[in-house]
Amino acid sequence: TATDISEPALKVAQGNAEMHHLDIRFLQGDLLEPVSLETFDCIISNPPYISYSETDVMDESVLEYEPHTALFADNEGISLYERLAYTLPFHLKTDGCLFMEIGYQQGEKLKELYQKAFPDKEVTIQQDINGLDRMLIVK
Template sequence: LLAHFLELKRIDLYMHYDRPLAEEELEKYREALRRRGKGEPIDYIMGIGHFFNCQIETTPAALIPRPETELLLEKVCLAEKRGKALDLCTGSGCLAIGLKRHFPEMEVWGGDLSSEALALAERNAKLNQVEVNWREGDLFAPFEGEKFDLLLCNPPYISEAEYEKLDPEVRDFEPQMALVSGERGTEFFERIAREMALYLNDEAKFYFEIGATQGEDLLKLFSSSHFSNLLLEQDLAGHPRFFSGVFLEKE
């Protein structure tokens, strides 16, 4: 925090340990400490974070980008190189922006129900000098008439009961609508499975971040003959965290 508000690298704090602080600098740092003392996440206090070699503005309008989501994008970039991509529930826009930065020629779209989150995503796209086609609306609704070759989604996937047990740093500061997905935590995945056929080209790939206990439920949910190559992969902690597959237009 101190390095951020002094606009220094952390190593500079040690090299200039005896530098006196101006009163304005002290007050900014004290205010940051007060906020941190109340449990507010550091990323919100600093207002900026890093994700997949991108700078991402962080505000309570959207979830703070997490290492698990960065790993999801890494898997996508290793497997995909072309096509028209859609990032649903885009939040801060980190997935869409990271994908566009990695593949400048790819046509990337992003959508979110929250106008505040979408405004944040638009600012982040400008910050990282990429062009993404943003749309506001509920899941696929704003993309009527469009077809995609790649679908990314890190949707709300926490159940109502799990939400009450979350760390206060998450529960009290990050947006509930970006976290909770009904009584079971799978409401968004159920909707995606029902609606995605109208918006994906044949043999389109999809990649989701999921709850650690939801893998078997999603394998059952996507078990119809419209889906193939279903794959569950673990995060760095060894939990099932990523679900991917291929959409088949014909049964």
């Protein structure tokens, strides 16, 4: 199951899935809204996480060609993570896991937020090849 608020993004993803012969259900909607009554073994998320204050350090090609709704979020880039922290516990099975791409300056803040959301799970931050925080993992 894949959800996205953007219909064009879903069409691209659906084309990729067809090309690779993958059986994926695509649903349009805001975050977990299209699957409001479902639970999952594993959730992988890459919501917009860039703060508007970071535009001066971004590659110009990204700013020019990527939809800004797919890049930027309010509250220093963490507004969608805050919304998800309240809803994800209802969608993740007891023994499930969560993987979320994060901004390189958000690790500690998001680790604290998700440890509160998932008090019985281990919350860790994984660094990328450059040693920067890049993924939040909940198991």
